Amino acid sequence: MAAYLEDPRRQLPDFVLADRPMLESWLDFQRATLVLKCEGLDDQGRKRRPVPTSKLSLHGLLRHTAEVERNWFQRVLLGNAATFIWRTPGVADSELEPLDDADWDADLAAWQAECEASRRAAASRELDDTGLLDGQPCSLRWIYAHMIEEYARHNGHADVIRELVDGGVGF
Numbered sequence: 001m002a003a004y005l006e007d008p009r010r011q012l013p014d015f016v017l018a019d020r021p022m023l024e025s026w027l028d029f030q031r032a033t034l035v036l037k038c039e040g041l042d043d044q045g046r047k048r049r050p051v052p053t054s055k056l057s058l059h060g061l062l063r064h065t066a067e068v069e070r071n072w073f074q075r076v077l078l079g080n081a082a083t084f085i086w087r088t089p090g091v092a093d094s095e096l097e098p099l100d101d102a103d104w105d106a107d108l109a110a111w112q113a114e115c116e117a118s119r120r121a122a123a124s125r126e127l128d129d130t131g132l133l134d135g136q137p138c139s140l141r142w143i144y145a146h147m148i149e150e151y152a153r154h155n156g157h158a159d160v161i162r163e164l165v166d167g168g169v170g171f
Helices: 019-038 043-047 058-077 104-123 140-166
Strands: 130-133 136-139
Touching (some): 058 130
16 A cells, blocks of 8 residues: 555545445545645645635644535535525625634544534435435435545645645555
């Protein structure tokens, strides 16, 4: 197995699994990947936005994915009227900045709590159970696939950000 996969927090899913454990395993793999990409930097490094035309930073990505977890599992799947954590309604990408007073440990704990809440929400439903997105049925299966895509896409962003911040690659 590749050295970059040796962190016990990130387990490569088995090659043959039923749908649900496969989806759950890949989502957890992507969640762990984001955290690993943020480790080993100080606050300034995690908050740095090295692409001048972008609002993206590692810290901002963690906040964004916490908001995404809450949206898909709490609002869509369960139908809860969950408030935003950092996002200001009507202000695009407001969870990404400003980060001047953001506390990494508190924000990491909030993200972890959202991931746990998502796991509990999903455990209470079957893959083909639906919540509502804009009045349309949306299955847990679709939510899992979307969340894996969401994290994978942002982990790609995190790859570039981390390389630009300190040259780190392969997390």
